[in-house]
Amino acid sequence: MSTLSLDAEALYAELLAGVRMLLRPDAALVGIWSGGAWLAERLHADLKRPGEHGVISSALHRDDYRARGLAGGGGATRLPFAIDGASVLLIDDVLFTGRTIRAAINELYDFGRPRAVDLAVLVDRGGRELPIQASFAAAKVALPVAQRLRLARGEDGRFAFSLQGQKV
Numbered sequence: 001m002s003t004l005s006l007d008a009e010a011l012y013a014e015l016l017a018g019v020r021m022l023l024r025p026d027a028a029l030v031g032i033w034s035g036g037a038w039l040a041e042r043l044h045a046d047l048k049r050p051g052e053h054g055v056i057s058s059a060l061h062r063d064d065y066r067a068r069g070l071a072g073g074g075g076a077t078r079l080p081f082a083i084d085g086a087s088v089l090l091i092d093d094v095l096f097t098g099r100t101i102r103a104a105i106n107e108l109y110d111f112g113r114p115r116a117v118d119l120a121v122l123v124d125r126g127g128r129e130l131p132i133q134a135s136f137a138a139a140k141v142a143l144p145v146a147q148r149l150r151l152a153r154g155e156d157g158r159f160a161f162s163l164q165g166q167k168v
Contacts, residue, residue: 006123006139006141006149006161008122008151008158008159008160008161009158009159009160011122011123011138011139011159012039012042012122012138012159014138014139015039015043015120015121015122015136015138016043016046016047018120018136018138019043019047019089019091019120019136020047021136022089022118022120022135022136023047023089024087024089024116026086026087027086027087027088027089027118028051028053028054028079028081028086028087028088028089029043029044029047029049029053029054029089029091030053030054030055030056030079030088030089030090030091030108031053031054031055031056031090031091031092032055032056032057032058032090032091032092032093032100032101032104033055033056033057033058033059033075034075035092035093035094035122035150035151035153036090036091036092036093036121037055037075037091038093038151038153038159039091039092039093039122039151039159040053040054040055040091041053042157043091051080051081052080052081054077054078054079054080054081054088055075055076055077055078055079056077056079056090056104056107056108057075057076057077057104057107058100058101058103058104058107059103060103060107061102061103061104061106061107062099062100062103063099063102063103077107077111079108079111082112083108083111083112083113083114084112084113084114085112085113085114085115086112086114086115087114087115087116087117087118088108088114088116088117088118089117089118089119089120090104090105090108090117090118090119090120091119091120091121092104092119092120092121092122093121093122093123093151094121094122094123094124094125094149094150094151095119095121095123095124095125095132095134095137096125096126096127096128097127097128097129097130098128098129098130098131098132099129099130101119101130101132102130102132105117118135118136119132119133119134119135119136120134120135120136120137121134121136121137121138122137122138122139122151122159123137123138123139123140123141123149123161124137124139124140124141125140125141125142125143125149126140126141126142126143127143127145143163144165146165147163147164147165148163148164148165149161149162149163149164150162150163150164
């Protein structure tokens with residue numbers, strides 16, 4: 001029997017280093033609600049970026065919207081900059097099937113046509129159902145489909161992971 005133990009703070013340090021190398025000087029950071037938004041907020045501050053980071057909700061473009069509605073899709077999209085012609089670095093916590101990323105990109109295009117979109121994630125857990133690939137992943141892990149890896153943010157702003165669901 002094996003136990004998965006991921007140090008979210010150590011992985012955040014890896015993500016910060018990866019984003020620092022990947023980030024174009026004129027790029028905008030956009031976090032996917034909620035874990036990705038937390039990461040983008042902290043990255044924006046740690047990288048001392050000017051202006052504000054953006055937050056994008058995937059709720060309205062999800063292929064399971066009829067079943068889920070707005071539940072789990074999060075807060076409203078907030079993009080305090082122009083998207084047309086912009087370089088966007090999309091940030092998310094866990095990349096799994098690719099469906100959330102597809103929905104977030106659809107939402108992003110509702111606001112304009114970016115010049116380029118890159119993706120950086122804290123954890124890539126495999127299991128892709130769509131041809132979506134991160135430009136940078138701080139870690140790659142394999143989990144059973146029934147398990148969910150959730151990012152939490154403490155009151156002190158520090159990150160931690162929880163593993164939910166059954167091992168198969």
